[in-house]
Amino acid sequence: MYGSRSQLFRRMGCSVLVLAVFAMVGLHFWNRLERSHSEDASVMDGSRGESVIVSDNGRTIGAVESWGSCENRPHVEAHESTHAVTLLLKRTWPLWGGRGDEVTCRHNAGEKISVHLDAPLGDRTLTDRFTGRPVPFRTAPLT
Incomplete structure (x- = not known):
């Protein structure tokens, strides 16, 4: 037993x-x-020039971004402080697709992505969190 x-x-x-x-x-x-299958990126891409737009009321920041059909729609994160707003582009790929398969991924021409701020940008500096550099922008109505 x-x-x-x-x-x-x-x-x-x-x-x-x-x-x-x-x-x-x-x-x-x-x-x-x-x-x-995820990475942080800069909101500033030299090939796009000044593609960051701050809305007239300063509460919405938009950028034109392109991505492939194998990638999820990227999004922008804004981190706010009293003196600055930092932007970070977040890119992700599904587990079954990805960056290694770029040949079969179609790329769109670019679409607007945006982020809403808790308070207007005002006199705060706008910085790219990925590079640490100031972000050039223009003010315009966002539609």
């Missing part, structure tokens, strides 16, 4: 160990895929 109980505990221990190893390996690869 002692031998069968010992074997049962040994089998249960091995099963738990195998499941734990599979779970750890699965989480490792899931995290690697997730990280490899």
Whole structure:
């Protein structure tokens, strides 16, 4: 009777160990895929020139951005402080697609993406969080 109980505990221990190893390996690869398919980027791209627009009321900041059909629509994050607003472009690719497959991804001509501020931009400086440089912008009505 002692031998069968010992074997049962040994089998249960091995099963738990195998499941734990599979779970750890699965989480490792899931995290690697997730990280490899997202990136922070600059809202300023030299090829677009001055593409950042601040609305007339200073509460909305927009930019024209293009992306491929294999990529999710990018979005802009604004981090506000008393003296500055920093912008960061967030780009993501689905787990099944991605940057390595650019040949089959169609690119759009560019669409407006925007972010709303808690308070008007006013005299605060507008900075690119990715590069740390000031963001050139123009003021215009956003539609």
